[in-house]
Structures are given as structure tokens and as C-alpha cells.
Amino acid sequence: MFNPDSLRLPFFDEGHHALHDAAHAWSAEHLTNRVHHGSVDARCQELTRLLGDAGWLRYCVPAAYGGMFEELDSRSLCLMRQTLGYYDGLADFAFVMQGLGSGPISLFGSEALKQKYLPKVARGDMLAAFALSEPDAGSDVAAMTTRATRTASGYRINGVKTWISNADIADFYTVFARVENDEAEGVTAFVVDANTPGLAVTERFDVCAPHPIGTLTFTDCDISVEQRIGMPGQGFKVALQNLDVFRASVGAAALGFAEAALDMGIARATSRPMFGATLADLQITQAAIGDMSTEIDAATLLVYRAAWERDILKQRTTRSAAMAKLFATESAQRIIDRCVQLHGGLGVKVGHPMEMLYREIRALRIYEGATEVQQVVIARETMKNKTGGVQK
Structure with missing residues (x-):
């Protein structure tokens, strides 16, 4: 999370502050280019080993099996995905697949299954799907x-x-x-x-x-x-509770993408000469930056509210996680599109980080339940939980 004011929100404790700082520092050193060349399979395997060696995959499994916490901590998963997403979308992918693929074992697996798979997931010795x-x-x-x-x-x-x-x-x-x-x-x-x-x-x-x-x-x-x-016959329960853990984290990854785009957009706008000043001096650019900053803060609140509800209130987050995913991914798409526009031709040049972000964000609006599915989920949960309403 790269707005320091956000870390002062009551959703976080000191452990989350330390995680943010450590993950940010490690990523800045090890994830220096979000544009990859060569074999994507080999790069994913390399990233999984790198994340495992650094200890980051420990956040994907419970402590009894080599993990960081007694139970999966949604806020930590979101912080990790937001940080990795800021630097490298493929690193975020490698991280979350370890959690998503092994999550059902963590939540519902037998002791034998947990012992067989989870320690190797935490070390990056096994890849999950x-x-x-x-x-x-x-x-x-x-x-x-x-x-x-x-x-x-x-x-x-x-x-x-x-x-x-x-x-x-x-x-x-x-x-x-x-x-x-x-x-x-x-x-x-x-x-x-x-x-x-x-x-x-x-x-x-x-x-x-x-x-x-x-x-x-x-x-x-x-x-x-x-x-x-x-x-x-418990498969739906297994799948839904696993998605409840990781759906909010999709919004967190989108936050990382959006923050990366905004930072690149501001850097471009403040350095690009335009009509005797810079692109950033134009009011239309300032309006865009204002809108994008507001959407990032709003998405932050929704993502970490959902994660906090699961971690602290110990409640199902079907509605709040759906809201977090919907708003964060849709707003990130708008933010990245605007920042592509700020870059002009560079924004669509293959191999430029901005162009890569433009491609990376699109899938997040589909996987783990498309935007339209989230709208249905939110509507159904809202109507189910509503106790009052307009009289007929």
C-alpha cells in the first residue's frame, strides 16, 4: 500500500505495517520489470521459487504447516497482492495461485492432506492450481x-x-x-x-x-x-469459502495495478512539455488525477473492509468481498485506461510497462466471478439481508 495515510486506518495492526514495509522493499529490489520475455512457464516457476525462498508464500498456508499465522489472514494476503501487483503482475499471479490452489486443503482438508501438500506450497516446492x-x-x-x-x-x-x-x-x-x-x-x-x-x-x-x-x-x-x-457433496461450500478468502484479494491486486498506473501517469504528465508548460499543468489532467486518486482511496476502503470483516468479525464476506472486487477492478480499468491516454503513443507501445498494465488488468474483471456476477451477488445479498424498505 503506497498511500501512507491508508496504513493508519483501523483495519491494520503493527504486523501489517511491518509486512507492507518489508514486502515493498523486497519487491523494489527483486521485481524490477513487469514486462517479461521468454518462457512464461519458466518465469512463473522461477517467481514461485523466489517467493518461497523469501518466505512470502508462508502467508498462503496456516502456521501448523509452515505458514505465518494460525489461520489465513485476509488482510496480509491483500497487502501482499497489492504490493506484488504494483511491481509485477506475474509475481502476483504466482503468489495467489499458491493460496487459491491450496486454500481448500487449508480450510477443509484432512490432516494427512495438509501434511502432504501445505509445507511444500509454503516453500514453493510444489505449484498449486x-x-x-x-x-x-x-x-x-x-x-x-x-x-x-x-x-x-x-x-x-x-x-x-x-x-x-x-x-x-x-x-x-x-x-x-x-x-x-x-x-x-x-x-x-x-x-x-x-x-x-x-x-x-x-x-x-x-x-x-x-x-x-x-x-x-x-x-x-x-x-x-x-x-x-x-x-x-460439500464441494460448493469448499469452493465458496475459498473464494470468500481470495475474492477481496483480487481487488487488492487491482489496487496495486491502479497505483502503478497512477504513479507512471503522474511522472509522465509532470515531465511532458505541453503548450509552454507541462501536461500536468492542464486542468483536464488535474481533474483526471483527482478522479483517479479518489477511486483508489475508495477501492482501498472496500477491499480492506472486506478483509477486516473476515479476519476480525469472523463473518462471511460474500457481499463485501463482491463489492470490493467489483469496484476495485472496474475502477482500476478506468484508471489504467486514463494513464495510457496520458502516455499517448508510448501507452500502447508493446513492451512498455503501461501497455502491459493495460493488458494485465482486463482479466481481473472476469476471473473469480465476472463483474456482472458480482452485481448479482451484491443484489441478492442486499435483498436477503434487508429488514426494512419502502412500503407498498
Whole structure:
């Protein structure tokens, strides 16, 4: 977080202040260019090892398994994502995938699963992935068609998952499938090791901000019952509570992107000669900077309110996290677009950090529930919780 006034908000304690300062200093030294060249797979693997060696991945798992806190701390996750997002979108991606992919194990996994996977996640020795989306079941998870049929020794999974981040480089996938012939119906969560027979990465595709992503195909993929996360039929609960932890952090990453854009935009505006003065001397530029600064502060309040509610009030944050993600990502898109405009031609030159930010922000308005889905969630939660209203 780079507005020092924000750290004085009552959402934070001294540990968060120290985390901010340390993460900022480390990132400034180790993440010197958000524009990457060469293999994106190799860079993600390198970043995961770098984050693990520095101890930052400890914030992704509980203390009993090599983590930093007894339970996952949402405010720390948000501070880390905001900081990493400011410097390097791919570093933010590498960080959050360790948390998102292993989060269901931290929240609902058996002791054996926690011991098997979480210490290696915290060290960066294992890469995690989260496999929920399907070709016809993204935001509408109820349309899921991947099946897990009960067998004598475990489950046999058949189906397709797509838009899976870390596809082909993950060591394990948290997979959601609809169970059949089991003690309870409904979706169930499993951990599937990447080398399990019957699991194949059948497609890799490029997106506007490069990162590893692709399609997984399960063909008679047999796993033991010990690889199940939680009880049969609890998969929706597992997925939603995991997303409750990490959805606000998407807004935090967007904050980091927006702050980076604003800093670059101000630097450009104050150094660019324009009509005998500078671009920053124009009132229209000052109005834009005023709007952008206000949106960043508003997004900060929404993001850390949601994280604080989860950490301190110990309550579900379905509504507040949806608000944080919606506003922070949408405002970051507007801020980055304006800062591209301030850069003129440089803002759309491939290889310029501003152009990279323009590509990086777009996906945040889609993943972990698109903006339109967040609007529906907010509306439903608001109507459900409303006790008064206008009389008919």
C-alpha cells in the first residue's frame, strides 16, 4: 500500500505495517520489470521459487504447516497482492495461485492432506492450481458436468476443466466434480496430482497478459478416497469459502495495478512539455488525477473492509468481498485506461510497462466471478439481508 495515510486506518495492526514495509522493499529490489520475455512457464516457476525462498508464500498456508499465522489472514494476503501487483503482475499471479490452489486443503482438508501438500506450497516446492471452471460452467457452477464415480478404493473422474491457471506446470490440482454412487450427492472437491494416470493437459492457449493457462481432460482418472477434500457433496461450500478468502484479494491486486498506473501517469504528465508548460499543468489532467486518486482511496476502503470483516468479525464476506472486487477492478480499468491516454503513443507501445498494465488488468474483471456476477451477488445479498424498505 503506497498511500501512507491508508496504513493508519483501523483495519491494520503493527504486523501489517511491518509486512507492507518489508514486502515493498523486497519487491523494489527483486521485481524490477513487469514486462517479461521468454518462457512464461519458466518465469512463473522461477517467481514461485523466489517467493518461497523469501518466505512470502508462508502467508498462503496456516502456521501448523509452515505458514505465518494460525489461520489465513485476509488482510496480509491483500497487502501482499497489492504490493506484488504494483511491481509485477506475474509475481502476483504466482503468489495467489499458491493460496487459491491450496486454500481448500487449508480450510477443509484432512490432516494427512495438509501434511502432504501445505509445507511444500509454503516453500514453493510444489505449484498449486484450482480447477473449477468448465467449457459450459464458469460462473454458473451448477452446470458442472465433470463426474467422480465412487469405486471400491476411491473415485474415478471423467470430464473437462478449462481456463485453468498453472495448467501444465502445477504439481497438483484442486478439482471439483459431481459425485455419483456416493453417500451424498452434489459437487465434491479432490486433490489430483499432476502425474495421475488419466489426467492430461489437452490444450494450452494464450491470453492478453501471458500466464500459464489451459484445459485439463480427465479420462478414467482414479484417485484414492484419501484425496477427497471434506465430505461428499460439500464441494460448493469448499469452493465458496475459498473464494470468500481470495475474492477481496483480487481487488487488492487491482489496487496495486491502479497505483502503478497512477504513479507512471503522474511522472509522465509532470515531465511532458505541453503548450509552454507541462501536461500536468492542464486542468483536464488535474481533474483526471483527482478522479483517479479518489477511486483508489475508495477501492482501498472496500477491499480492506472486506478483509477486516473476515479476519476480525469472523463473518462471511460474500457481499463485501463482491463489492470490493467489483469496484476495485472496474475502477482500476478506468484508471489504467486514463494513464495510457496520458502516455499517448508510448501507452500502447508493446513492451512498455503501461501497455502491459493495460493488458494485465482486463482479466481481473472476469476471473473469480465476472463483474456482472458480482452485481448479482451484491443484489441478492442486499435483498436477503434487508429488514426494512419502502412500503407498498
